[in-house]
Amino acid sequence: MRNHESACRRQQEARHGMQLGSVSMDVAQLGVVNMNDATDTFNSSIEPGSDTLLGMHGTSSQPDELSHVRESDALAPPGSDVGQNSFYIEIVPHPASGKKSTIIPLDSSGAEKTHEHEVIKAALSCPWRPFNNLADFEYAEIAINSHKANATIDKELEKLHSSWASHTVITFRNHKDLEASLAAARFFVVGFQRGQVTSSFNGQDYTFSFYYRDPWEEILGRVRDASLCAVSMWYPVQKYIHIGTGRSRLYDETCTGDGWWKIQDTLPQVDGLPHCFLPLHVWSDGGRASTTVTKHPLIMRPLWLPSEIRNGSGNGGGVLLTYMPSIPDPAKPSERTPLERIAFGNFKTDVYHKVVDKVFEPIREHSHVGDTVTCGDDIARVLYPGIHIISIDHEEACKACGTRASPATYPCPRCLIRNDEQHNLSIERELRTTESMQAIYLEAKAASSRTAREAILQKYGLHFVENAFWSIANSDPYAALSYDTLHSDDIGKWGKHLWPLLLQVLSNMKESEMLATNMNLVPTWPGLSHFSCVTDIEYTDGNKHFDILRCILPCIVGILPRASPLIHCIRAYSRFRMYASLKCMSEGRLILLKRSMVLYGSLCQKVGNEYGKDWDFPKQHAATHLPSDIRNKGATINYSTRPGEGFQREMKEAYRTTNFKDTERQMSQVDANMEAIAHIRLQVDDADRLRREQEDKARKAAEHQNFEHTRAPTTMAHLHKAQSDKQWIFRAAQPRTYPSSLRAVQDSFHRFHHFASSLRQFLLTLAEGRELLTIYPFQCIELKFQSREDWKEGRDLLRCNPSFNGQPRFDCVMINTEHAASYGRLQFIFICRLPSGTELDICLIRDLEPSTWKPRTKWDGCRVFREGKLMFVLAKYLIRGCHMIPAFDSPSTTKYFYLNDLIDGDMFLRCEKM
Incomplete structure (x- = not known):
């Protein structure tokens, strides 16, 4: 047992030194340069265990109650022995921006916060216009977002004007009245227009019609929006994490990647007139609108906006540009010869690129020469749009890049790897580029015969199609195509x-x-x-x-x-x-x-x-x-197809509201209605927010500040308020009780019969005395921590409940210890109020200690734990939750568990260091 008095003294000194989210990680994992200096500085500033400090463990003289006294030396607050800015993120903007580097300290309290701006628009007297009143707008919002059928709308409105309500202020009488207001509201958003393309197959012309939005008009709507301008990333940056004297490059948002930076290098630099590249994200994927109908939506997202905004459905989020035409197969693919399969693939690819060419025609010229636009922040910029990221599956990728499918000799749409080399993940082959593939296309076009042309194309796995992306500047489809998890x-x-x-x-x-x-x-x-x-x-x-x-x-x-x-x-x-x-x-x-x-x-x-x-x-x-x-x-979250998958559900709902004839026209109108409703909702919310702020200011000005502060008796509300500024919050409060009434605390495997005496012994180690007053039990704890994945705040909601949804739920936690993190299972969480008025947040935990038992196949990173004794831990020493999976093949006499390091990126990185 360590020296008890020494441990208590250090505990007292560190009690109020807690800081949220100090980070400890493997410096080599970050790739920091100047490793020796960085490691020395890093180790001096970060505690050896983990993010938070470990609480004193419980003690007991009875042999079978708690484990023997386990005291951990409390550590000095993180960063106490190092200079300022020893651990920080540096953001270096592109020189064209004319801005200086930004420093974000990470060794101070609090995790890195997402940089948020809020622009409150001027109050509108009638923000729901063109609807007659707020009630009309709110009814329309519900009807449109829930995709109500016209018959349902007519029936509801009939009831609202008769038996359901005596004095309704809704002015709609039927769905036609609603549609009239929606038609006026659609003027707020970019509408759809009809397009056509024609392509030949087997000597016959086929014409395909589709409805599409003008992407340039959508871009202008976003760059002219003052609220979006406040968070727009007009220039690329390079981001570094500094640890001591070393630093490592970081990649997260698209603007931190080298691609955007290189494009910005090619743009003119004119004093007083910024020239900015506007990167676009294009997503497309086929999805079932019904059991027999497949639709292929094409979504565009603005990459100069933060991922939380562009991947959402609100202002600044993705927008539907078109539904790509579906091309029915006139024959059975299995009955075609190889040349016939190539010919039909060529036909489908040709239609694809003619549609893409039509849809993105409005941005083509601007991508080369730019267009001067006065943005929402009243700054004139020359904007150069370009397709920077394409997120699609492999079949769609072959169309976008004009390459042949998997059976081809060179099946990859991004490089020239052979079909029989795809298993080898350690080799790299020549990359496809717009210049090289365009040259092959022109060579094939100039071939003297069809056979000679086919021989040229086959060597590169290309279709004889002019790629629509080639004509858009800074839109190389092979580079834009991105990995999708x-x-x-x-x-x-x-x-x-x-x-x-x-x-x-x-x-x-x-x-x-x-x-x-x-x-x-x-x-x-x-x-x-x-x-x-x-x-x-x-x-x-x-x-x-x-x-x-x-x-x-x-x-x-x-x-x-x-x-x-x-x-x-x-x-x-x-x-x-x-x-x-x-x-x-x-x-x-x-x-x-x-x-x-x-x-x-x-x-x-x-x-x-x-x-x-x-x-x-x-x-x-x-x-x-x-x-x-x-x-x-940047990181894969920037080009994941997952955000687009949510649109598939909207597509199914939109299809359900049609009469199943000319469906894409009707579905496009449904999307336009939803965009219009979302636009008006923003105005209504802005007006409400401004009104509330004005009312709050008036109320505070009228309040008398001269009142006597008295200490209120302890209540649950008081306890929750006291926890609000901590990195943990107890939730799911239970009726208060007294230690004497807690004769036993039940867990899944043992009974602990000496709760009161052991708690008194634990309090002695904290120099808090032995007298207890009241215990306030809880069944849930929320832990906040600084994620090692991106240094932002993470949260875990952990249960300690004998009957959560009808099943016992006792989650596990990671605890800070002196040399390495330890683990345990929550058994009882409570606030203990002492006669002195001191309130302690305490957790009773079943220790999970490392085990020497090994499974029959020990994989890399396999960590096994076995159940140990019960102990008390102060809540402030809990780091975060963890997931333990039973070792089903372990000896039956003891409970063994595997630590699951795959629950999220933070836990994975913590365990990778071990």
Whole structure:
């Protein structure tokens, strides 16, 4: 036992020294230069355990109650021994911006905050115009957003003007009145216009009609919006994290990548007239509007706005440009010859590019010469739009790049890798570029015969189609095409390859039921799906596949043979998948990403040799392009197709409201109605906010400030208020009680019969005396922490409840200790009020200690824990929550658990350091 008095003294000194979110991480993982100096400075400024300080553990003289006294030396507040700005983020803007670097300290209290601006528009007397009144607008908003049918609207309005309400102020009488107001409201948004393209196939012309929005008008609407200008990123930046005297490049938002910076270098620099590149994000994916109808929406997003805004559905979010025409196949693909398949693929690709050419025609000239626009901040800028990111699946990518599909000799739309080399993740081939592919197209066009032309195109896997993106400046489709974790990983490498292979292996072993049983016993975790019969359902949702991956290893390690290569392959892949989805990447993380990718590729070959699996497919090879994507376009969240998947639900609802004839025209109008309603809602909300602020100012001015402050008796409201400025908050309050009435605290495995005496002993270690007054129990705790993923605030909501939704729920936590983080399971959380008036937030925790027991196949990063004794810990020493999965193959005499490091990026990085 450590010296008790020394520990108590240090505890008293550190009690009020808590700071939220001090960060400790592996410097090498960040890729910091000048490693020796950086490491020395870093280690002197960051505590060895983790983000927060560890509380004093409980003590007891009874042998079977608490563990023996476990006291941890409290540490000095983070950053107390180092100079200012030893740990910070530096943002270096492009020289064309004329701005200086920005410093964001990270070794002070509080995590990095998202830079937010708020512009309150002038109050409008009638912000709901062109609707007659607010009630009309609110009814229209509900009707449009819930996609009500005209018959339903007519029936509701009839009832509102008769038996449902006696004095309704809604002026609509039927859906025609509503449509008249909506038609006027649509003038606030960019409308749809009709377009046509014609292409030939087998000597016959086919004409396709579609409805589309003008992308330049949509761009102007955003750059002229004062509220969006306040958060617009007009120039690229380079972001660095500094640790001591070392620094490492960071990549998060698109503006931090090299691609935007290089484009900005090519633009003119004129004093007093900024020239700015406006990068665009294009997303498209086919989706089922009904069981028999497929639609292909094309969405555009403004990359100069923060990801929280552009990926949302509100002001500044993505906008529907068009529905790409569906091209029915006049014959069975299996009955075609190879040349006929190429000809039909050429036809579909030609139609695709003619539609793209028509839709983006308004930005073509501006992309080359720019257009002077007075923006919402009253600054005139010369704007150069360009398509910087394209997020689509592989089939769509082949169309966008004009390349042939997977059977081609060169199937990758981004490089010239051969079909039989796609399994090799350690090689890189020549990249396709606009210049090189355009030259091949022109060479084929000048060929003397069709046979000669085909020979030229076949060597590069190209269709004989003039790519529409070639004519738009700074819109190289091969560079814009981006890695997507949804299609390439969750429903790609994992969902369509590794997961089916695993199921087949288990089926051959007659162990599928065991996997289903184990997965059903995995404890719940916020944001993690629970699977009761994982082997009986064929999942198509990428999120479900990712959730399976995050829990799979503990569930199969006791089933598969010892030293199974499949275990190691899945682990290597899961590490690659976690690195790929980090919201902020550093040079060090990029190195680790590439290492995990190469290791995964080599293990795939071992799995292939054992199970006969072929790894030559495009989504396997696509991983080789990920590191360059991150360097050029920022983190993968910028080009994920997941935000676009939400539009598929809206598309289905819009289709349902049509009469199933000329559906795209009607669906386009539904989208325009929703845009108009959203525009007016912003005005209504702005007016309401300004009104409330004015009322608050008037109320505060009228209040008398001369009142006597008296200490109110302790109440739940008082306790919650006292916690509001801490990094933890107790929730789900229970009736107050007294220690004497807590004769036993029940947990899943043991009873603790000496709560009061052990709590008194624990209080003595804090120099708080032995007398207790009142205990206020809670069943939930919210922990705030600084995420190691992006240094912003993270939150965990943890339960300590014997019956949460009918099931016991006792979540696990990470606790700060002197040398490394420790772990435990919440058993009881409470506020203890002492006679002195001191209130302590305390947690009773079942210790989870590292175990020497090992599974039959120990994977890289496998960490096993066993249950230990009960102990008291002050809540301020809890770092964050953690997910423990039972070791189903462990000895039955003791409870063993695997630490799940795949729940999120922060936990993954914390465990990677261990």
